[in-house]
Amino acid sequence: xxxxxxxxxxxxxxxxxxxxxxxxxxxxxxxxxxxxxxxxxxxxxxxxxxxxxxxxxxxxxxxxxxxxxxxxxxxxxxxxxxxxxxxxxxxxxxxxxxxxxxxxxxxxxxxxxxxxxxxxxxxxxxxxxxxxxxxxxxxxxxxxxxxxxxxxxxxxxxxxxxxxxxxxxxxxxxxxxxxxxxxxxxxxxxxxxxxxxxxxxxxxxxxxx
Numbered sequence: 382x383x384x385x386x387x388x389x390x391x392x393x394x395x396x397x398x399x400x401x402x403x404x405x406x407x408x409x410x411x412x413x414x415x416x417x418x419x420x421x422x423x424x425x426x427x428x429x430x431x432x433x434x435x436x437x438x439x440x441x442x443x444x445x446x447x448x449x450x451x452x453x454x455x456x457x458x459x460x461x462x463x464x465x466x467x468x469x470x471x472x473x474x475x476x477x478x479x480x481x482x483x484x485x486x487x488x489x490x491x492x493x494x495x496x497x498x499x500x501x502x503x504x505x506x507x508x509x510x511x512x513x514x515x516x517x518x519x520x521x522x523x524x525x526x527x528x529x530x531x532x533x534x535x536x537x538x539x540x541x542x543x544x545x546x547x548x549x550x551x552x553x554x555x556x557x558x559x560x561x562x563x564x565x566x567x568x569x570x571x572x573x574x575x576x577x578x579x580x581x582x583x584x585x586x587x588x589x590x
Contacts, residue, residue, distance in 0.1 A: 404432065405446055405450065406435055413530065417538075418582070440466075440473050441475055441479055443463050444476050447485050464494075466489070466493045466511075468492060486581060491572050496576045497553060502520075504556055505552070507574055550583050553579035
């Protein structure tokens with residue numbers, strides 16, 4: 382019994398020493414979503430603190446920034462994630478590989494973060510240029526969508542419920558797995574209308590479990 386108590390005591394000390402998850406976002410929309418995410422689900426996150434940083438540069442520069450931030454506070458972060466889009470960047474695949482090699486989580490979207498938004502309502506994996514994501518998302522909203530802070534907040538108010546987030550996780554995972562199955566030798570840049578943000582969202586929701 383003493384040994385078991387000591388085991389959980391050590392585990393508690395570890396969680397207390399490394400009690401933050403760092404999320405480095407490539408865009409303001411992503412940062413705003415996860416800022417509101419941590420507010421809505423704060424009781425479920427236990428003692429973990431979610432720290433978001435905005436670094437609007439290319440994917441590989443975002444990963445590099447995350448690595449540098451972790452190095453500065455190496456005993457502080459339990460996990461480090463990067464959230465970035467493909468857009469027109471040429472280093473998208475390299476950034477994903479670079480993140481994996483450095484044990485950084487990559488929550489990427491091809492082509493844009495709005496894929497994740499749409500998956501809160503339905504499975505979305507068909508090739509579609511990001512210029513038309515607004516049109517697709519608009520089908521589920523009662524107001525016009527744009528990337529302004531005010532509108533993104535309204536969107537997050539709609540999306541950030543346990544049921545809708547779980548729907549987004551399920552749809553995004555299924556879309557990702559279908560892309561992988563249909564294109565087993567392809568790189569993520571070929572998986573149009575695909576997102577792995579579900580991995581980060583699930584990780585956050587699992588923290589207290």
